[in-house]
Amino acid sequence: MQIVGMLLGSLIVVVAFNLFLIPHEVLSSGLSGISMILGMISPVNTGVANFLLNFPLLIIGYKMLGKKFIVNSIFSVIVISIGLYIVPQYAIADDMILSSIFGGALTGLGVGIVFRCSGSTGGFDIIGMIVARKRDFPIGVLLSGMNAVVILISGFMFDWDSALYTLVSIFVTGKVVDAIYTDHAKLTLMIITEKGEEMRNHLLKNLYRGLTVMDGVGGYSNNQRNVLITVISRYELNEVKNLITEVDSCAFVNITETIEVMGLFHRPSP
Template identity: 75%
Template structure:
């Protein structure tokens, strides 16, 4: 299901670009926006530029963010790049305002699906997640600041009307992504399982958070169980749920929103 979510989300992003944004010279956020600029100003296809720009970040993400996350991101970047290459550029709507709003919303839906499936669309998303894990800043805020550069480039290279429409598109994309998935919230997970040691090891290897293990006992069965408690950011939830199901499909997991976290939130370095 996660692979399907990433695939369909990536196709939606490619369609949004080629049907609504690129025909009106409206840029998207991040490195994809840079790819659009390259595609508009040079003979290079936008999809090829997108893949080449993302490749170094994918290598960095593989080293810092974990194998599963980055493999899903590679899948997303590949599908988006292929989609940009093969999907024809068609001006579906003549009205540039409608195109910027609808294109931004469609892009947000696609990226939201990708995030929900434990991946990312590459580019500044990878950089944002790296910084967020180190500094605990909201991803949306950081990406907005980074995307400000894209808006300025759009204004200087094309015209300031295009820059403003790009701003509208990026704003709408961010709001839709937040609505679909990526609110910067903390979640507390209580995982009750009979495979405590295996679960603890698996979580520590794949999630950039600490884990507390408690001893427990089933009230009805009187069988010993482990209770694992961890606090994660909301964007990590999809990956953690997948990890828990992989180790113990019968584990009981209680997920609650966390108002505030004090003390060490990140996993201590060895």
């Protein structure tokens, strides 16, 4: 089912790019936007450019991020790249504003579905996660800065109308992704389980975050339990939920929005 979701989300992104955005020279966010620029100004196909730009990042991400997350991301990038290569570019609508809005919404829908399936569409998301883990830098600020570069490139290489339409597209994409996935930058998880030691080892092995373990007692059963608390980024939510289920499908998990984090957010290197 996860593969079906990844495939569906990736194909929606392809439709958004080739039928709404690219025909009007409106860009998407991240490396996808840079791939579009290369496809517009050079003989290189957008799909080929997308794969070549993402490939080295995915290799680096495989070593530094969760393997399952990166494998899913590789699958999504390959599907999108092949789709961009095969699907012809054709403007569904003549109006640039409508194309920017609907193209951005469809892109957000596709990306959101991919996120919910524990993957990503590659690009700046991978860069943001790597930098955030090494420097504890806010991912949102970093992604906004990199997307601003794409908008400036669009303005200088094409025209500033295209740059503003690109801004609209990126804004709509972000809003739809947040609506489908989660609009919280950081989340706190409280995991209550009878398999505390096994859960601790499994999470520490697969998750680049620290956690705190406390003893607890079931109020109804009076059985001994462990309470594990950790803070994660929104991109890790589905991966963590899968990791928890692998150890204890009956674990009670409370997920709450985290307003602010003080101290060391990522786990220190050994």
